[in-house]
Amino acid sequence: MGQGYDLHVAVTTTPKLDAHRVRADFPIFEQTFHGKPLSFLDSAASSQKPRQMLDAMVRFYETSYANVHRGVYELAERATEGLELAREKVRALLNAPSAREVIFVRNATEGLNLVAYAWGLVNLRPGDVVLVTELEHHSNFVPWQYIAARTGASFRMLPLDENGELRLDELDAVARDGEVKVVASGVVSNALGTVNPVDRLSEWAHEHGAIMVADAAQAAPHRALDVQALGCDFLAVSGHKMCGPSGIGALWGHAELLEAMEPFLTGGHMIRAVGAEQTTWGDLPHKFEAGTAPMAEAVGFGAAIDYLQGIGFDAIERHEHELAAYALELLAELPWVTSYGPPAERRAGIVSFNVDGVHPHDVAQILDYEGVAIRAGHHCCQPLMRKLGVAATNRASFYVYTIPEEIDRLVAGLHRVRKALG
Amino acid sequence: MGEFEQLYRELILDHYKNPRNHGLLDPADARAEGQNPLCGDEVSVSVRLGEGGVIDEVGFEGRGCAISQAATSMLTDLVKGRTAEDVAAMPKEELLDELGIPLTPVRLKCAILGLGVLKLALHKAAGTPLPEEWGTSARDLVLD
Numbered sequence: 001m002g003q004g005y006d007l008h009v010a011v012t013t014t015p016k017l018d019a020h021r022v023r024a025d026f027p028i029f030e031q032t033f034h035g036k037p038l039s040f041l042d043s044a045a046s047s048q049k050p051r052q053m054l055d056a057m058v059r060f061y062e063t064s065y066a067n068v069h070r071g072v073y074e075l076a077e078r079a080t081e082g083l084e085l086a087r088e089k090v091r092a093l094l095n096a097p098s099a100r101e102v103i104f105v106r107n108a109t110e111g112l113n114l115v116a117y118a119w120g121l122v123n124l125r126p127g128d129v130v131l132v133t134e135l136e137h138h139s140n141f142v143p144w145q146y147i148a149a150r151t152g153a154s155f156r157m158l159p160l161d162e163n164g165e166l167r168l169d170e171l172d173a174v175a176r177d178g179e180v181k182v183v184a185s186g187v188v189s190n191a192l193g194t195v196n197p198v199d200r201l202s203e204w205a206h207e208h209g210a211i212m213v214a215d216a217a218q219a220a221p222h223r224a225l226d227v228q229a230l231g232c233d234f235l236a237v238s239g240h241k242m243c244g245p246s247g248i249g250a251l252w253g254h255a256e257l258l259e260a261m262e263p264f265l266t267g268g269h270m271i272r273a274v275g276a277e278q279t280t281w282g283d284l285p286h287k288f289e290a291g292t293a294p295m296a297e298a299v300g301f302g303a304a305i306d307y308l309q310g311i312g313f314d315a316i317e318r319h320e321h322e323l324a325a326y327a328l329e330l331l332a333e334l335p336w337v338t339s340y341g342p343p344a345e346r347r348a349g350i351v352s353f354n355v356d357g358v359h360p361h362d363v364a365q366i367l368d369y370e371g372v373a374i375r376a377g378h379h380c381c382q383p384l385m386r387k388l389g390v391a392a393t394n395r396a397s398f399y400v401y402t403i404p405e406e407i408d409r410l411v412a413g414l415h416r417v418r419k420a421l422g
Numbered sequence: 423m424g425e426f427e428q429l430y431r432e433l434i435l436d437h438y439k440n441p442r443n444h445g446l447l448d449p450a451d452a453r454a455e456g457q458n459p460l461c462g463d464e465v466s467v468s469v470r471l472g473e474g475g476v477i478d479e480v481g482f483e484g485r486g487c488a489i490s491q492a493a494t495s496m497l498t499d500l501v502k503g504r505t506a507e508d509v510a511a512m513p514k515e516e517l518l519d520e521l522g523i524p525l526t527p528v529r530l531k532c533a534i535l536g537l538g539v540l541k542l543a544l545h546k547a548a549g550t551p552l553p554e555e556w557g558t559s560a561r562d563l564v565l566d
Contacts, residue, residue, distance in 0.1 A: 034425060239442075361463070361487035361532065362430075370427045378462055391462030391485060420430055421488060 017311060019320040023401040025050040025307075028287030029163060036371030044190050045375055046240045053243055055305030057296050068295055069286075071351065074332050083295050087285070090250045093305050095226040100284040101258060103251045104298055108217035109139040111236030111251030112184075114154075114264040114288060115213055118144035119234075120182065122262060128150035129178040131210075133166055134156045134387055135189045135196070138380040139235055140236075149319035158185075160387060164341045165194040171204055182211040185228070187219035191379040192341035192393065193324065193350030196221075199349040202231030206227050211257070217241055217249075221399065222320055222348050224313040227252055239297065243400075243419065244304035248297035251288075258284055265290040308400070316400055320349030325397040325406065327351045330411045336418055340388055349398035352379075355414060357422045360392045366420060370413040372406070375403030424437070430488065433496075437441050438488040443498035445480045452547035456539035458531050463490040467498075467539045468554050475506045487532050489525075494536025496520050500541065510541055510550030 023029055028048045029038055040048060064078040069078070084099070091099040105111040119144075124130065130148045132141050134157045134298045148155040156174050166185075169250050174180065183205035202212040214232040216225055221242035227235050234257070239248040240410045263270055263281055267290040272280040308316065325344035329355055331337050339353040355363050360376030366375055377396045378385045385391065396410055448455060450468035455465050463486030472478035480498045484491055497517055503511045514534045518525070525533055541553035 092539075359463075359485075359487035361489070365429065365487075365529070366426060369424070385462070391464065420426070421435070 003295075017315040017400060018150055018402060019319065019403045020222050022311065023403065025052060026401050027054075029401070030358050033371045033373075036409075039372040039409045040372075041372060041374045041396040041398065041402070041406060041410060043221075043399035043402070044218060044241070044395065046246070046381075047243050048401065049245070050307050052307050053300050053303045057300040060296050060299040061179050063169060065296070067258060068293055069135040072237070079295055082292055082299045082302075086298040089302040089305045089391075090237075090252075093220070093225065094250075094252050095228055095238075096252045097228070098255060098373055101252055101255050103123040103253070103258075103285045103288040104293055105236070105249045105251050105288075106294070107240070107245055107249040108215055108236035108238040108251075109143075109233075109249075111249055112140050112213065112215060114251055114411070115234045115253070116147045116266040118261045118288075119211070119257065120147040121151060122146070124148065124151035124153040124181055127178050127179040128153040129156055129174065130154070130184070131156050131158055131174055131180055131181045132184045133186070133196070134160045134193060134383055135164065135192065136184065136186055136381070136383070137190050137215060137217070138382070139217065140184045140186060140213065141383065144182065147313050155386045157383065160384075164189070164384075165346070166194075166196055166201075167202065168197065168204075175208055177395070180205070180208045182213060183210050183301060184213040184215070186194065186217075187225070187235075188216075188222065188348045188350075189341075189381075189384075190218040190350070191381040191384050191393070192345035193397075194342050194397065194415050195346055195348060198230045198232060202233075206231070218348065218350075221308070222223065222313075222314075223317045233257055239304060242304055243307055245297045248294045248301045250301075255284060257409075258288070263287055267291050269293075272320050288364075294328075311382035311400055317348075319400065319402075320398050321345065323402055324351055325408045326404055327396060327398075330407065334414065336422060337414065340393060347400070351397070352393040352395045354390060354393055355417055356422065360394045360419055362416070362421055363394050365412040366417045368415065369409065370409060372413050374410070425524075427484075427537070427539060429524065429525075429529075431523060434488060434521070434523065437490075437492035437495040441491060441495040443481050443502075444483065445481050446483055447479055450479075450481075451562045452543045454539050454542035454546060456535055458486070458490065458535050461559055463532055463535055465490065465494050465536045465539045467494070467536065469506075469540070469541045469543045469547055470504060471547055475509065477504055477506060477544075482536065482539075484536070487530055489523075489533040490519075490535050493517060493521055493533040494539075496534050497540060505560070506544045506548040506550050510544050510548075510553075512537070563565075 066076040066079045068080040205212040214235040217238045219235040234253040240246040268288040270290040336356040364376035446503040447468040453468040455466045470479040489565035
């Protein structure tokens with residue numbers, strides 16, 4: 001057994017996160033950009049990586065690497081153990097009943113496509129309704145729109161109010177359009193930071209005989225998740241947004257649903273027996289994990305989960321609330337800046353805004369010269385951008401390593417933008 | 423000169439704040455629209471051709487970043503009085519030389535958006551070749 005895979009989790013009761021100390025774990029901040037320190041305010045797109053996670057991956061490659069599950073030699077067993085331990089860490093992160101309900105995928109998008117194809121293609125038909133939200137990331141929008149069109153089911157959007165929060169009062173009007181079979185919603189909006197009431201959506205979905213599919217890619221990095229409390233049937237996360245490597249994510253689903261589903265991708269590893277006429281599928285989770293698994297990525301994902309749990313999700317959530325409130329307060333002092341989304345107490349560490357008369361691309365470019373990295377664009381949420389009446393927004397997003405000084409540099413940069421182009 | 427001053431040099435800012443040939447022509451021989459899906463830049467271009475396929479008038483509207491709008495404005499100045507055939511064959515480097523600023527691959531797409539849309543309008547008006555910048559997506563745009 002390699003050194004990197006013990007079950008030890010550093011539990012800390014520190015209520016407040018020390019972002020300066022956390023930041024020292026992230027090698028990326030040792031560089032300068034355009035001669036300035038890096039102010040990385042684009043963690044909602046992808047987070048930076050702590051040394052602890054990188055070391056775990058290197059250690060796995062150096063001491064425990066072989067293909068998993070099939071080898072009988074010790075090294076292969078060690079690799080299998082690494083992969084399965086990571087699966088258990090994801091299970092614990094989500095408070096899922098069983099690790100066999102945790103399927104490793106490339107990212108949340110792949111997990112959501114798995115559900116749309118393997119469940120949706122078989123179970124949807126004309127007269128059925130698939131309901132997504134107007135706030136949805138394309139990852140939980142486009143697969144459902146596509147599968148609805150292929151099956152003849154109708155595709156509906158739950159609208160937003162002026163704060164960017166879901167209009168739950170519109171739910172019953174949607175139910176009158178047909179038999180609701182799928183409700184799909186993000187747990188936290190990547191564009192506005194809105195925290196959605198997924199538990200209430202789950203309850204409503206189940207009252208109508210529908211499944212509830214939650215996209216937690218933007219929630220899992222920032223808050224404790226509990227699939228049992230959320231009451232959803234499927235939930236997808238991406239490792240790269242939560243200090244893990246790219247190329248690994250997980251889908252959790254109820255065992256009964258997963259067992260009844262056809263496979264998504266077929267090939268090696270996911271089989272029980274292959275014959276000339278017919279092939280039978282392996283047990284969960286293997287039925288949905290065709291081909292060689294992203295082993296080192298899974299180990300890295302597990303190490304990232306350890307890292308975040310070491311900081312503590314309560315502390316992370318509080319830290320981000322403070323940063324969002326600070327940013328919103330500073331932006332509110334600028335009459336030429338419009339910010340979008342709910343009040344700080346009901347949002348994650350994401351702030352979307354526009355500078356009057358200046359396209360977000362120009363804002364982001366000028367900020368880059370100040371070493372400030374933000375995202376400019378539609379954030380994979382074109383339906384939401386239309387609702388807001390804008391082509392794009394600027395988005396600053398925060399994480400465990402974000403310090404208030406970075407937000408100060410953002411605001412100083414915005415003054416420069418205003419001076420140049422406003 | 424800093425990077426900021428290089429990219430947002432005075433000429434660019436002038437074209438952005440005071441765009442030339444702004445507004446769509448009515449009547450026009452053809453009109454085309456295009457978007458940069460990455461950032462939502464939009465440009466519409468209309469053209470009126472005279473004798474021998476010469477571009478008599480060109481007008482544009484759009485919304486987007488300073489680079490995309492300034493580049494389209496400069497482009498309209500650059501092509502007036504030239505033949506549709508000549509402009510359809512114009513390499514993007516000619517426009518980029520005129521812009522005279524260092525561009526990353528992402529910003530390059532902003533800078534040549536207007537050129538692609540203009541070539542699409544010329545294709546509709548005079549049957550000149552489709553813009554190579556857009557590959558096959560240009561064909562979809564012609565159909566609608």
